[in-house]
Amino acid sequence: VPKDTRDRILRALRRLLATGGTDAVTLDAVAATAGVSKGGLLYHFPSKAAMYEGLLAAVRDSVEQETADATARSGPARGFLEYSEPTEDDEVAFMTSLVAAVRSGQSADTPEARERATAALVDTFRVWEEPMLGAVADPVQAEIIRLVGHGLYLGALVGLPRTPKPLLGEVFDRLLAPVDTAADSANRS
Amino acid sequence: VPKDTRDRILRALRRLLATGGTDAVTLDAVAATAGVSKGGLLYHFPSKAAMYEGLLAAVRDSVEQETADATARSGPARGFLEYSEPTEDDEVAFMTSLVAAVRSGQSADTPEARERATAALVDTFRVWEEPMLGAVADPVQAEIIRLVGHGLYLGALVGLPRTPKPLLGEVFDRLLAPVDTAADSANRS
Amino acid sequence: VPKDTRDRILRALRRLLATGGTDAVTLDAVAATAGVSKGGLLYHFPSKAAMYEGLLAAVRDSVEQETADATARSGPARGFLEYSEPTEDDEVAFMTSLVAAVRSGQSADTPEARERATAALVDTFRVWEEPMLGAVADPVQAEIIRLVGHGLYLGALVGLPRTPKPLLGEVFDRLLAPVDTAADSANRS
Amino acid sequence: VPKDTRDRILRALRRLLATGGTDAVTLDAVAATAGVSKGGLLYHFPSKAAMYEGLLAAVRDSVEQETADATARSGPARGFLEYSEPTEDDEVAFMTSLVAAVRSGQSADTPEARERATAALVDTFRVWEEPMLGAVADPVQAEIIRLVGHGLYLGALVGLPRTPKPLLGEVFDRLLAPVDTAADSANRS
DNA sequence: ACAATCGGGACTGCCCGTTAGT
DNA sequence: ACTAACGGGCAGTCCCGATTGT
Numbered sequence: 001v002p003k004d005t006r007d008r009i010l011r012a013l014r015r016l017l018a019t020g021g022t023d024a025v026t027l028d029a030v031a032a033t034a035g036v037s038k039g040g041l042l043y044h045f046p047s048k049a050a051m052y053e054g055l056l057a058a059v060r061d062s063v064e065q066e067t068a069d070a071t072a073r074s075g076p077a078r079g080f081l082e083y084s085e086p087t088e089d090d091e092v093a094f095m096t097s098l099v100a101a102v103r104s105g106q107s108a109d110t111p112e113a114r115e116r117a118t119a120a121l122v123d124t125f126r127v128w129e130e131p132m133l134g135a136v137a138d139p140v141q142a143e144i145i146r147l148v149g150h151g152l153y154l155g156a157l158v159g160l161p162r163t164p165k166p167l168l169g170e171v172f173d174r175l176l177a178p179v180d181t182a183a184d185s186a187n188r189s
Numbered sequence: 190v191p192k193d194t195r196d197r198i199l200r201a202l203r204r205l206l207a208t209g210g211t212d213a214v215t216l217d218a219v220a221a222t223a224g225v226s227k228g229g230l231l232y233h234f235p236s237k238a239a240m241y242e243g244l245l246a247a248v249r250d251s252v253e254q255e256t257a258d259a260t261a262r263s264g265p266a267r268g269f270l271e272y273s274e275p276t277e278d279d280e281v282a283f284m285t286s287l288v289a290a291v292r293s294g295q296s297a298d299t300p301e302a303r304e305r306a307t308a309a310l311v312d313t314f315r316v317w318e319e320p321m322l323g324a325v326a327d328p329v330q331a332e333i334i335r336l337v338g339h340g341l342y343l344g345a346l347v348g349l350p351r352t353p354k355p356l357l358g359e360v361f362d363r364l365l366a367p368v369d370t371a372a373d374s375a376n377r378s
Numbered sequence: 379v380p381k382d383t384r385d386r387i388l389r390a391l392r393r394l395l396a397t398g399g400t401d402a403v404t405l406d407a408v409a410a411t412a413g414v415s416k417g418g419l420l421y422h423f424p425s426k427a428a429m430y431e432g433l434l435a436a437v438r439d440s441v442e443q444e445t446a447d448a449t450a451r452s453g454p455a456r457g458f459l460e461y462s463e464p465t466e467d468d469e470v471a472f473m474t475s476l477v478a479a480v481r482s483g484q485s486a487d488t489p490e491a492r493e494r495a496t497a498a499l500v501d502t503f504r505v506w507e508e509p510m511l512g513a514v515a516d517p518v519q520a521e522i523i524r525l526v527g528h529g530l531y532l533g534a535l536v537g538l539p540r541t542p543k544p545l546l547g548e549v550f551d552r553l554l555a556p557v558d559t560a561a562d563s564a565n566r567s
Numbered sequence: 568v569p570k571d572t573r574d575r576i577l578r579a580l581r582r583l584l585a586t587g588g589t590d591a592v593t594l595d596a597v598a599a600t601a602g603v604s605k606g607g608l609l610y611h612f613p614s615k616a617a618m619y620e621g622l623l624a625a626v627r628d629s630v631e632q633e634t635a636d637a638t639a640r641s642g643p644a645r646g647f648l649e650y651s652e653p654t655e656d657d658e659v660a661f662m663t664s665l666v667a668a669v670r671s672g673q674s675a676d677t678p679e680a681r682e683r684a685t686a687a688l689v690d691t692f693r694v695w696e697e698p699m700l701g702a703v704a705d706p707v708q709a710e711i712i713r714l715v716g717h718g719l720y721l722g723a724l725v726g727l728p729r730t731p732k733p734l735l736g737e738v739f740d741r742l743l744a745p746v747d748t749a750a751d752s753a754n755r756s
Numbered sequence: 757a758c759a760a761t762c763g764g765g766a767c768t769g770c771c772c773g774t775t776a777g778t
Numbered sequence: 779a780c781t782a783a784c785g786g787g788c789a790g791t792c793c794c795g796a797t798t799g800t
Contacts, residue, residue, distance in 0.1 A: 521734055552708075615769090
């Protein structure tokens with residue numbers, strides 16, 4: 001089954017980024033983790049940059065999926081905030097390293113590739129915000145919610161201590177108070 | 190004057206991070222940019238990690254300074270938000286790369302050094318938030334403001350399009366409405 | 379038609395040698411230029427060395443043909459000299475690279491293959507000289523003519539500036555003066 | 568003694584080209600033969616192309632020297648021809664490989680470097696011919712002598728069987744007959 | 757007859773830090 | 779306080795050819 005190898009490689013890259021940071025991502029390491037030879041790896045992805053491009057596309061798709069799940073669970077606005085507070089440590093470490101890789105140029109060999117990588121990252125964030133922005137009528141309130149979500153994410157990226165659970169609950173409630181009625185009615189319709 | 194060379198090195202490191210990302214930071218490149226030989230560089234900083242530690246300390250100091258300036262200009266709460274919206278592209282690129290370097294482990298050769306580097310980074314953010322947190326009485330509102338500030342910063346880090354000026358003004362006003370009275374009275378006292 | 383693919387491959391090899399030198403000759407590049415997959419290529423020529431052997435044989439044949447043409451046009455002695463002065467840049471670059479490939483061992487995987495390749499090259503030169511050597515009676519004059527022809531070729535191989543046309547004409551005339559009578563009479567008979 | 572290492576490297580490159588052809592020239596092999604580490608090698612020559620450039624300059628100088636010697640020994644015209652007939656097998660193999668390296672692009676990483684390398688090669692030939700061209704008054708005869716010399720060299724490059732000694736003597740004598748008087752008188756003056 | 761996939765190996769060049777010298 | 783020279787290691791990637799499928 002040929003398609004399988006490509007996925008194994010991408011999963012290996014994901015794991016290495018999560019556990020060892022961008023510096024752990026060497027072609028040898030990826031190949032070994034994926035159980036392929038380096039030649040086999042380079043057949044599927046002719047360069048490291050191509051590998052990152054493949055990963056970014058996969059991430060975008062999975063974020064789209066998980067955002068839809070969160071929306072189904074808690075509605076678009078609360079779903080967005082809940083999803084913004086990273087749950088699993090692995091996922092945080094992974095995304096931290098991915099952002100670092102993209103923004104440090106490790107994921108691109110040419111300026112154009114770098115553009116593409118950054119665009120893919122931006123696109124991922126857009127996919128994440130989309131349901132929420134569509135659901136909150138007041139644009140100012142929507143922007144505040146968006147920024148709070150991103151603020152939560154930044155804290156994880158930088159390694160700041162997390163907001164304690166109770167306080168975070170109050171923050172969510174206050175942000176969503178003017179929204180919930182509309183969102184609920186939208187949900188019920 | 191020995192201090193001069195040290196500063197030239199740190200400025201060179203800063204410039205390289207801003208223009209070329211973490212991958213452009215090699216001892217040779219830093220030495221060349223600073224106009225020193227590699228031996229000369231390693232005399233001042235015995236290793237790359239030491240160089241980053243020196244830079245982090247310098248950054249922390251300058252953030253402290255600029256935060257104080259912003260507080261003096263617009264009060265602690267509004268000053269925090271204004272300072273959170275990054276102004277110069279160079280500064281954003283620099284901080285992006287610095288975070289990437291610290292969080293990807295490139296700035297540290299030992300686990301302890303990595304701890305220290307992350308701590309220095311966290312400390313920088315703490316210095317930045319401190320005046321605001323001290324000035325806003327309501328802890329929930331303070332947390333929201335804090336997260337919005339960080340959200341603005343994350344956008345810059347990732348490369349998202351900026352919030353348009355007018356909308357951002359409305360966001361600031363709404364966030365600070367319940368605060369301004371207290372802050373103003375504090376200012377007037 | 380199987381013969382067609384074989385020719386396309388050899389033509390691709392030829393073109394690559396002419397335009398990119400021996401370093402441009404990789405199995406992938408040849409396959410791509412020929413419009414075949416690497417598997418297809420290796421079906422016709424089981425190895426790179428076999429490919430070069432095929433090419434050398436083809437070159438020998440075409441030199442034989444062209445030498446016969448030149449002899450028919452200008453007689454054996456003058457024809458040899460005229461053919462020695464390379465005409466098309468592409469052909470020069472191609473032969474330069476071919477000689478380099480053979481003499482640097484890139485065209486052979488075993489010592490025997492290398493012997494064969496060198497022998498094929500020598501044979502090509504022999505085919506080129508043969509009509510001339512048979513036609514010029516004086517062995518010393520024949521050797522001089524032979525060496526002058528090769529000298530012209532070396533210049534092209536190395537990249538020396540060409541002998542200006544008028545001077546070259548005088549050189550040819552002087553070399554062929556003691557010969558022409560015999561050659562002319564041979565032609566007329 | 569720092570200068571010594573550079574020379575040892577160049578000598579190692581020379582030896583490898585003579586014994587193993589261009590394919591034997593790897594940075595590791597050169598470093599090992601020269602008794603330096605690869606880091607040390609790359610300190611003196613930042614790339615393989617730079618190494619070849621250094622070698623070409625050295626070759627040019629040594630050809631200049633040896634040509635002067637040959638001129639002193641046998642006069643400019645006969646000296647040129649004698650020097651054109653390669654004496655030591657090692658030298659032939661070396662020059663064959665060097666020409667192959669330059670003309671196949673292995674000695675250059677950029678088009679400009681390739682230009683420089685070819686120019687250096689041409690320059691070497693010019694240095695070789697210069698005394699002869701200056702001494703032979705008749706330009707047609709000078710060109711014939713020049714081409715015969717190059718023809719001898721090409722034979723060695725390609726691997727053709729050598730002209731037998733006696734025949735070669737006769738060739739030299741006939742070529743130099745119209746020259747010697749002038750050359751002798753020039754020598755005596 | 758030809759295509760897709762993969763293994764193993766080699767080579768270039770970079771990079772960090774050490775040492776001898778001044 | 780600073781430099782030139784060097785050592786050892788390693789990452790990226792290219793390349794040949796074998797295998798497996800049609």
